[in-house]
Amino acid sequence: MDFVKKEDKRLIAKYEDLISRSYIVHKPNIYECHSATSIPNFQLIKSQLEMAKPISIEVWNPSGKYRVVSTKSMPGTRWIRLLTDQDCRVEICTEKKTILSVDDILALIGDRCDGVIGQLTEDWGEVLFSALKRAGGTAFSNMAVGYNNVDINAANKHGVAVGNTPGVLTETTAELAASLSLAAARRIVEADQFMRAGLYDGWLPHLFVGNLLKGQTVGVIGAGRIGSAYARMMIEGFKMNLIYYDLYQSTRLEKFVTAYGQFLQANGEQPVTWKRAATMEDVLREADVISLHPVLDKTTYHLINKDRLAIMKKEAVLVNASRGPVIDEAALVEHLKVNPMFRVGLDVFEDEPFMKPGLAEQKNAVVVPHIASASKWTREGMATLAALNVLGKIKGYPVWADANRIEPFLNDNSEPPAACPSIVNAKQLGLPIAKL
Ligand SMILES: NC(=O)c1ccc[n+]([C@@H]2O[C@H](COP(=O)([O-])OP(=O)(O)OC[C@H]3O[C@@H](n4cnc5c(N)ncnc54)[C@H](O)[C@@H]3O)[C@@H](O)[C@H]2O)c1
Numbered sequence: 001m002d003f004v005k006k007e008d009k010r011l012i013a014k015y016e017d018l019i020s021r022s023y024i025v026h027k028p029n030i031y032e033c034h035s036a037t038s039i040p041n042f043q044l045i046k047s048q049l050e051m052a053k054p055i056s057i058e059v060w061n062p063s064g065k066y067r068v069v070s071t072k073s074m075p076g077t078r079w080i081r082l083l084t085d086q087d088c089r090v091e092i093c094t095e096k097k098t099i100l101s102v103d104d105i106l107a108l109i110g111d112r113c114d115g116v117i118g119q120l121t122e123d124w125g126e127v128l129f130s131a132l133k134r135a136g137g138t139a140f141s142n143m144a145v146g147y148n149n150v151d152i153n154a155a156n157k158h159g160v161a162v163g164n165t166p167g168v169l170t171e172t173t174a175e176l177a178a179s180l181s182l183a184a185a186r187r188i189v190e191a192d193q194f195m196r197a198g199l200y201d202g203w204l205p206h207l208f209v210g211n212l213l214k215g216q217t218v219g220v221i222g223a224g225r226i227g228s229a230y231a232r233m234m235i236e237g238f239k240m241n242l243i244y245y246d247l248y249q250s251t252r253l254e255k256f257v258t259a260y261g262q263f264l265q266a267n268g269e270q271p272v273t274w275k276r277a278a279t280m281e282d283v284l285r286e287a288d289v290i291s292l293h294p295v296l297d298k299t300t301y302h303l304i305n306k307d308r309l310a311i312m313k314k315e316a317v318l319v320n321a322s323r324g325p326v327i328d329e330a331a332l333v334e335h336l337k338v339n340p341m342f343r344v345g346l347d348v349f350e351d352e353p354f355m356k357p358g359l360a361e362q363k364n365a366v367v368v369p370h371i372a373s374a375s376k377w378t379r380e381g382m383a384t385l386a387a388l389n390v391l392g393k394i395k396g397y398p399v400w401a402d403a404n405r406i407e408p409f410l411n412d413n414s415e416p417p418a419a420c421p422s423i424v425n426a427k428q429l430g431l432p433i434a435k436l
């Protein structure tokens, strides 16, 4: 202990204090240190201690030149390796609380930060983007395709590129929407609860009668990547007819339904059909199963409200795996109460993580906690895309020209292209575009 300088003693005291307050510096062996002289690589961790904030983190590649913060631990390790290989010091917040406040994130950004990977539960606006700019940062990426939690104008004002993670979650999210459609139509959750409660005492003609999907009409509102993938699953899997509403024509989807209809007809089956609705109300009136897949913005807030619920079929199934506020949830609860044959499958909620009063008691509602993109491959891919968005901006790489073709970034066996996979404000910031 004698050879430890006065300054080092001060740092050691700080180190022990921070450990006792559970600010954990992640380096092998450090957790186990109890005496000052047993701290290995003391000079190396000195810088970590100087930057310490009272919020717990783990650090990878402490000597990296660029400081990248992730507000959450994310699945897989490829995303970490891609960053550390390119001289990034990666700090991952390990706080126990699920949703970080703006103050928490300010503490994480600190005085020097090149980029942040954040989550859809966080409020990324003026306060955080100005702090990131002050800290020298130029890049932020949501680990999500939706970015309604981000104020793009504030990001533009501070010159921060905003990334998202399209494509890698399209099929996974569509599969969950299809699962909710089936679970609601065939009353799977109600029946499961009945079974577990020991109430089943034999087959009955009326027991848990639900809706047949084959030959019925599926309605899709927002026929973008996920809406189109969902439509195809329901059409191909259950031979449903399609009616959709979107601001834009989905030519690929229309061509698919036409071709599939011709295939069915050639095989002596009833062909499936498609219709692009002129109004959203047409979808609501005509469809038996309706799934919502638009972005959340001013035009889609409370898209489904009391009046629109009233024009839907009494036995319709409504699914939402987009964003909670697309439905006026209080109006939905009232509608469910008076229309027991109307069913919903919800992955998202207006006031997440809460449900509006009364929803949990409705047997005609299937509810799951925002898990639509939750498959291992997808979540690891989302982490990779988010990390590469931030890395690419820090390194001055151009933006990938087609955010719908992100496969080259997801191949575990090759290095990703030197580009940011998806930057939503690339145009506003005048960022260069990569040649494909
Ligand atoms: N529940 C989840 O875990 C989960 C997972 C992934 C995506 N999402 C949500 O799904 C959304 C869609 O994702 P995507 O990859 O398909 O995006 P996308 O941009 O490909 O599709 C969105 C579609 O909505 C349409 N749209 C916009 N405003 C509309 C309006 N007023 N009326 C009708 N259509 C409108 C757009 O034209 C577009 O075709 C995301 O923004 C996100 O909020 C949720």
Ligand SMILES: O=C(O)[C@H](O)CO
Binding pocket: 120, 143, 144, 145, 146, 147, 169, 372, 373
């Ligand atoms: O927008 C998204 O990506 C989801 O809500 C989470 O996968």
